Amino acid sequence: MTLVYSTEVGRIQQEPEKTERPKGDGIVRIHKETKGRKGKGVCIVKGLDLEDAPLKLLAAELKKVCGCGGSVKDGDIEIQGDMRDKIKALLEKKGFKVKLAGG
Secondary structure, rough: OOOOOOOOOOOOOOOOOOOOOOOOEEEEEEEOOOOOOOOOOEEEEOOOOOHHHHHHHHHHHHHHOOOOOEEOOOOOOOOOOOOHHHHHHHHOOOEEEEEOOOO
């Protein structure tokens, strides 16, 4: 028996499932990391329970305040250089509970 027509599969793309990020404990942690970056340090902001759009806006604001580059990866914000004090001050002003962690 040969399948001639089916409504189950076709060119219609199914909506990709949204992957849920694990919820944090309400504390934002700022890590300093140099591993795998040829000795260049970056600050990684973890524990922000935000959706993708507000997270990118916050990353843009942090990059502007610090005057350096950065990106958003897997729900974490990476800011180039050791700018932990500036990041902590801005996040505390926005009402987040912040801890410096690592390095």
